[in-house]
Amino acid sequence: MKIGDKVRFLNDIGGGIIAGFQGHHIVLVEDEDGFQIPVSKADIVVTNMDDYSTAKAIKLKTKALEKKQRQEQESEYEYHSIKALLHDEEDVDTTDNDDLTEEREITFKKPIEERKGGDLLNLYLAFVPKDKLSITQTSFKVYLINDCNYYVQCAYASCQENNYNLRFQGEIAPNTQILIEELERETINDISRISLQAFFFKRDKTYIGKPSFDIRQKIDPVKFYKSHTFIENDFFDSPALLYHLVHDNEPLTMSTVKTTNSPEVVGNKDSHDTARQNKRFISKKDADIVVVDLHAHELLDTTAGMKPEDIRNYQMEKFYEIMNHYKNRQGQKIVFIHGKGNGVLRQSILHELNYKYKKVQYQDASFLEYGYGATQVIIK
Structure with a gap:
């Protein structure tokens, strides 16, 4: 086989003229449209065994190249070998400018708007x-x-x-x-x-x-x-x-x-x-006496879901709140109504009065005025 030989495909319809070689086993067959198709030597057969001269072969090759150049000028696509075409597909960026614009719009971050006075941390x-x-x-x-x-x-x-x-x-x-x-x-x-x-x-x-x-x-x-x-x-x-x-x-x-x-x-x-609302459990009998009702129903809208220790802890928080508010007001009298019950809340209050608020006097409050379960505290 040599450049210029006419060949036909064994495994397909058609054929062409040998335009060149790639290595020892690949033949470039140019069809009637000017495409060069890489084909194995084993897949073609020569149909014209005329002995072309070297000059004729060069002439045919030159003619094929000129035809290819004209096609390249007339078209925006280049005709390459199969390997080159695959390479071009990987490298060519076909992204539309509109797509780029959309992407920029999506990733654009609006600057943070600051408000006046907002540099103080809250x-x-x-x-x-x-x-x-x-x-x-x-x-x-x-x-x-x-x-x-x-x-x-x-x-x-x-x-x-x-x-x-x-x-x-x-x-x-x-x-x-x-x-x-x-x-x-x-x-x-x-x-x-x-x-x-x-x-x-x-x-x-x-x-x-x-x-x-x-x-x-x-x-x-x-x-x-x-x-x-x-x-x-x-x-x-x-x-x-x-x-x-x-x-x-x-x-x-x-x-x-x-x-x-x-x-x-x-x-x-x-x-x-x-x-x-928060002070509904506090009342004043006169200027010197503050009455604090620590019953759960006075402190809370509901005790549903609360454990006894949760309720007692909240009652003690209100006790601390009142004591801390009045602890420096000498002569102030405070009556804590804690109820009789099992005495747990009363014992907790007395314990705090003995160990945390030592500058006070306390005693049972008047039964006639407050009933059972009330303690009067006097700030010294």
Whole structure:
């Protein structure tokens, strides 16, 4: 076989003229359309055995090349060997400009809009009931609210003594809130103490550095049974219980943290209404005597789902609240109505009066005025 020989295919219809060779076993057969087809020598047979001269072979080859060049000029596609075509398919980028535009639009990030006064750090922990009409039965959605112009990276965990259970770790964008978990009612006690570690920063610009915080907070499980602790707020369409963990750059400790029913957190009208609800168990007989009814039905809307120790712990918290408020008011008289019962609450109160509040005198209060189960305390 030589260049210029006419051949036909053994395993297919058609044939052509030999235009060249690739190695020892591949023949380039040019068909009538000018395509060069690589074929094994074993798959073709020569149909014209004329002995072409070298000059004729060169002439045929030159003619074939000229024809190929004309075709290349007339078409936007180039005709290559099979290997070259496969290579071109891998390299050619056929992406439409419109597709590129769409991709840029999808990946484009809108710059963060900062609000005036938002450089003061404020961070909230929020509990939103799923069913606001059934507070004592519903579960809760738990949110972290980043109410400032800074990004915050934080780790939120529940803790028992020195043992921690990570419940959320991640980043919160400026002036946004993020759902961190859903809390079932039977697991509320699991978060009676929480830890929040947080640091704040801005992206793509210079900013004033802020301190990082390691906050410990006690969550009162009893609040989840009291409907008036879930009130209207600026963050959600439904009532929520909010813990203000960072207030104007300052972390709030367990003794200073404010919830939504604190006057400092909500508007004046709402705070006064809530304050009246919170103080319904307190009355004043006169300027010198404060009467505090610690019965559970006076403190709580309902005790459904609460264990006896939960109720007693809440009663003792109210006792501490009153004592800490009046402990420096010399001569103040306080009557705690704790009921007769089995005496557990009374014993707890007397224990605290003996060991924690030593600058007081106490005695049984008047039976005629307060009935059985009342203790009068006088601040010395």
